[in-house]
Amino acid sequence: MISKEILKGSVKTIILKLLAENEKMYGYELTRKIEEISGGSIRLTFGALYPLLHKLEDEGDVSTESDIVNSRTRIYYRLTPKGTKTASLKIKEMKEFTETIQKLLQ
Amino acid sequence: MTTPACKLSDDRIEIIRKEVRQSNLSLPGLEDELIDHLCCLVEDAMGAGCSFEEAYRNVKRNIPFESLKDIELQTLMLIDKKFDSMKRTLKISGLAGLVLVFLGSVLRVIRFPGGGPLLTLGVLILALGYLPALLLTLKKEKLLRRKRQLALTGIIASFSLLVSLLFAQMSWPLTGYVQLISWLFVLVFLVLLYGHIIRSEDNRVLNLSLLLFLVVLFLLNTTQYLKDLGNPKKEFYTYETSLPAGIRLFEQGSSTLYRQVSSTQANRYTQELQELKSRSDGIVALTVQMRDRLFNSREEQSRYVSRLFKPRVLTEKLESTAMQLGQEVERYHDFLLGLPAVTPALRDFIESSLRYGAYDFNNAPPISYNNLDRLIRDVRIAEYEMAMALIYR
Numbered sequence: 001m002i003s004k005e006i007l008k009g010s011v012k013t014i015i016l017k018l019l020a021e022n023e024k025m026y027g028y029e030l031t032r033k034i035e036e037i038s039g040g041s042i043r044l045t046f047g048a049l050y051p052l053l054h055k056l057e058d059e060g061d062v063s064t065e066s067d068i069v070n071s072r073t074r075i076y077y078r079l080t081p082k083g084t085k086t087a088s089l090k091i092k093e094m095k096e097f098t099e100t101i102q103k104l105l106q
Numbered sequence: 107m108t109t110p111a112c113k114l115s116d117d118r119i120e121i122i123r124k125e126v127r128q129s130n131l132s133l134p135g136l137e138d139e140l141i142d143h144l145c146c147l148v149e150d151a152m153g154a155g156c157s158f159e160e161a162y163r164n165v166k167r168n169i170p171f172e173s174l175k176d177i178e179l180q181t182l183m184l185i186d187k188k189f190d191s192m193k194r195t196l197k198i199s200g201l202a203g204l205v206l207v208f209l210g211s212v213l214r215v216i217r218f219p220g221g222g223p224l225l226t227l228g229v230l231i232l233a234l235g236y237l238p239a240l241l242l243t244l245k246k247e248k249l250l251r252r253k254r255q256l257a258l259t260g261i262i263a264s265f266s267l268l269v270s271l272l273f274a275q276m277s278w279p280l281t282g283y284v285q286l287i288s289w290l291f292v293l294v295f296l297v298l299l300y301g302h303i304i305r306s307e308d309n310r311v312l313n314l315s316l317l318l319f320l321v322v323l324f325l326l327n328t329t330q331y332l333k334d335l336g337n338p339k340k341e342f343y344t345y346e347t348s349l350p351a352g353i354r355l356f357e358q359g360s361s362t363l364y365r366q367v368s369s370t371q372a373n374r375y376t377q378e379l380q381e382l383k384s385r386s387d388g389i390v391a392l393t394v395q396m397r398d399r400l401f402n403s404r405e406e407q408s409r410y411v412s413r414l415f416k417p418r419v420l421t422e423k424l425e426s427t428a429m430q431l432g433q434e435v436e437r438y439h440d441f442l443l444g445l446p447a448v449t450p451a452l453r454d455f456i457e458s459s460l461r462y463g464a465y466d467f468n469n470a471p472p473i474s475y476n477n478l479d480r481l482i483r484d485v486r487i488a489e490y491e492m493a494m495a496l497i498y499r
Binding site: 052 | 181185
């Protein structure tokens with residue numbers, strides 16, 4: 001498991017990346033996808049995921065739409081044009097950061 | 107798309123929905139997506155072979171439903187800058203107000219300069235910063251919706267208690283009425299709180315114990331207050347208008363008696379009467395000297411009571427000589443009781459009044475001022491009565 005401290009600054013980029021690759025996603029789906037890709041190393045809690053999703057919506061990076069699935073409301077998130085730009089910028093930043101960290105740790 | 111294999115029935119979704127709704131989430135969409143997320147987790151576990159009950163229990167163990175409100179608060183803090191700053195204001199004003207009230211009260215108790223302004227500032231910060239911020243925060247968190255009456259009464263009661271504390275500490279006029287009003291608000295709050303605890307099933311024993319504690323505190327304070335209300339000696343700051351007239355009356359009475367004795371020259375207690383006059387005049391002179399060092403006049407004393415920030419210099423003047431006067435009073439008391447012809451009524455008066463403990467010379471300046479005048483009056487009464495007893499018995 002990756003510690004919260006290390007994960008803290010990366011969650012936003014991870015979510016933006018996943019939304020950039022998928023047309024729309026909902027909360028549970030996002031957590032499962034992250035868990036799946038990270039091989040169980042990253043497990044997002046409610047407290048980490050939903051405040052961030054709402055903040056992204058508030059900043060205009062994502063938009064939401066709701067749908068009734070299995071007798072309950074499901075909220076889907078999708079990137080806005082602004083969010084797409086933010087996503088590519090954040091992904092670029094993160095790549096540079098990980099490369100630098102790798103160099104430092106070698 | 108990642109979708110759990112097992113689907114929950116409507117009634118089971120309803121069970122989860124009902125429990126989530128108890129958190130009273132108000133942020134648009136959050137409640138729906140948390141319900142959906144929890145349902146997905148339960149479906150996931152059921153897909154792995156668990157029963158609904160087992161799956162639901164495991165989900166609740168991993169995600170305590172009490173924490174759902176915290177998620178909303180975290181979200182609010184992230185997206186609402188005003189809410190964030192309100193929370194900060196709440197913390198800072200609460201802490202600053204409490205520290206200032208505590209420091210101000212301590213300084214006032216030890217009669218150090220700056221106590222009054224600090225206390226006033228602290229109460230103002232709590233009343234105008236902390237309480238409004240608390241009200242807005244509760245409103246934002248929608249906590250007011252369910253417990254509106256309770257929260258509002260609690261805030262009003264706290265506000266009025268703070269104001270009454272300020273009045274009491276600053277010795278402002280009408281303190282008694284302000285205290286009475288604040289205790290009425292507290293009483294209403296306690297009644298509402300009792301009703302709330304009885305209706306709520308959570309932590310009932312703990313809540314009732316806390317309520318009991320509050321009620322005991324309330325009773326202790328109000329009993330003291332009501333006792334003080336009926337006790338004329340507690341009328342510290344209102345000067346007894348009859349005092350100067352009383353002093354004059356007994357002074358004149360004693361003078362007349364002394365004149366009669368000196369004109370007839372035939373009293374066997376002439377020596378005692380002379381000593382009585384000299385000792386009485388001595389103690390009155392000392393008391394007047396101390397009294398006038400506090401305030402030049404009664405008008406000045408009244409002005410001091412109504413002043414917001416009181417100067418320190420006054421108390422220092424008194425403290426240095428309070429002990430000396432106390433000793434003089436004790437000596438005078440013993441002298442009077444040693445005189446012949448002391449009637450039982452006079453003995454009672456001397457025993458109860460002319461004792462060091464009967465007056466407080468080391469209190470707040472306006473109280474000491476009044477007590478010094480009461481001492482003068484009592485000395486003059488005792489002198490007159492004793493002279494009467496010596497001359498006519």
